[in-house]
Amino acid sequence: MGPIAEAVTAAGGSLRRVFSRAEMPLTLLDTPDRLILLRDQLKLVEAAIREIGDPALPARLSVQTGIAGLGPIGLQVQSAETLQAAVARVRTVMPCLLQTATSTGLYRQGAQAFYGYAVTERIESGRQANEILALGYLLGTVRHFLGPTWRPAWAVVTGASLVAREEIEALLGCEITLGSRAGLVFSSHCLEIPNPKRYDPVTTEAADNEPIGDDIAACVAHMIELGLDEARPSIDGIARRLGMSRRTLQRRLEEAGTRYADIQRAVLVRRAKELLSGEALSIGRIAIELGYADTAHFTRAFLEWTGVTPSQWRRSFT
Template sequence: MRGYTRASALGPIADFVETRGGSITRVFQRADLPVGLLDSRDQPLPLKDQFNVLSEAGREIGEPFFGAALGRLVSMEKLSAFGIWVSCAATLEGAIDRSNRGLNRYLQTGTVLEFNVIGKTARWSIEFLDPGADGRFQNELLGVSYLIDGVRHFAGSKWSPALIRSTCVGSKQAAALEKVFQAPVLHGCKVTAVEFDASLISAVGCRHPVVETSVDYILPPVSGYREEVKTLLAIALLEGPPKIDWIASKLDTSRRSLQRSLVSEACSYSMLLDEMRKDRALTLLRSTDHNVTDIALQLGYSDGAHFTRAFRRWTGTAPLRYRNAKVAL
């Protein structure tokens, strides 16, 4: 199962890397992603690419447990509108329920959250189903950090987990993680989880209040290559003209196999790129004051003339005439 997440789930990674002397631009280059993703918080991206960013960030600053180190800075309520919605629950039990119900719908697919009470112990776990391997462990450390922060929002700033279950290997890794998390760590577990006193589930929020917000965006379901290609095209356009070979590599397939798969879904790469450019062009002309040349470059065209010809083909009119007509309405 190939999971997708939102760029907002990367957390404060850029500041974390650069305050430690690293280059976030280098990190994204090695992960083969446009750094513009950091400014596109709601943009979906393959979960395995988040794994890769975390892995490369750890190498960049020489931090073997990068996900846990970054996790000390994360805050559930800053995790886009989804995090605010979770943090505004009346009790910890309500926040856990919102997280478990809403994660796959609003923030991240290919991920399972489970909550169980065993006697006097509550266990909240996170598991990634995506087959991507590189950086997966770092993402588990970051994921459990969000769970810890979610509990701390209700239990108080001085609260610490009774136990963290980790997939780390051996007592040496567990001991190193205990120093980062400031909590006991059990190694060799099948699923990453945080354990705490079950009586806390009725706790109410203890940190500064956050303003309730609705989560009005839904993570698009990915079924078939057509939707996956459209998602990756949106990412590629953050940096320049999209290339089919890059799209194919992100989908772990060859260019020819991708083309054949798209034909079987009654479409083609060029058709999907054309649709994406058209939709984005209409949005930019309606909602921004960017000039035609800037919009052309954002859509991967070499100049305004090529974009204008494409726009006339889509709509039968010139870009500025379209914008002026919309403004007049």
């Protein structure tokens, strides 16, 4: 979100309008590294493109950011022995991340290799923009091994046409064709190139970027926490954002041995304690931040959760 916000601001666009069109709270900019769903990412990129009139924005963002913008995936790339090993690691890690809903794959055709990318969710709006964004990151992965000036033989995106083709080709450094699957094409001998800057991620650093797994309860907890930036999220709203019905979500949570109410309560307790541990917000303001109508309702809920009032907890634990 950070690079998108910078691009919109630099072009004189309105961040408030961009986030409003994407149906996302502007307060997410306060924590730009938080994970968001793929469908929300696509909406945000599409809104930014519309706001500043730059269809080449996805390529510009990903090429400029490189593997530094890949978070935990970037760590896997940088610690792999060869390019082929890095591609294999990315393929394994990506399905385990909540925000992706995507897959990558490596295909050899004689002397050529095709490093492909696909959106696995049924999302049509913004799909091509997401593919172009991904191509920039795939390019960054290969360039980590082959150098910043390396160029693929050509790139492929899906769709019937491509707006701003010449500008995007200039950013990626190669010709782009239209096909059934997005990806980069290059010589297969490149896959054996060793990692020139290999390192082992420090445990504490990796923990800071630890992705959310495919545990449905963890996904719901994360979505509830994101929703608190805007309003108290409902189970219907969370189910809709996850692309499933309320009943399906309830059934999945039951199979995981939990309930929506239990997850929501745990998230609220954790966020309440985080806010109370500082002195910047009054208890009344914290109540509003957590979706309560007034201080009294929040106080009663917190007392039920912890056995003490918010003011007592703040005095005892700060």
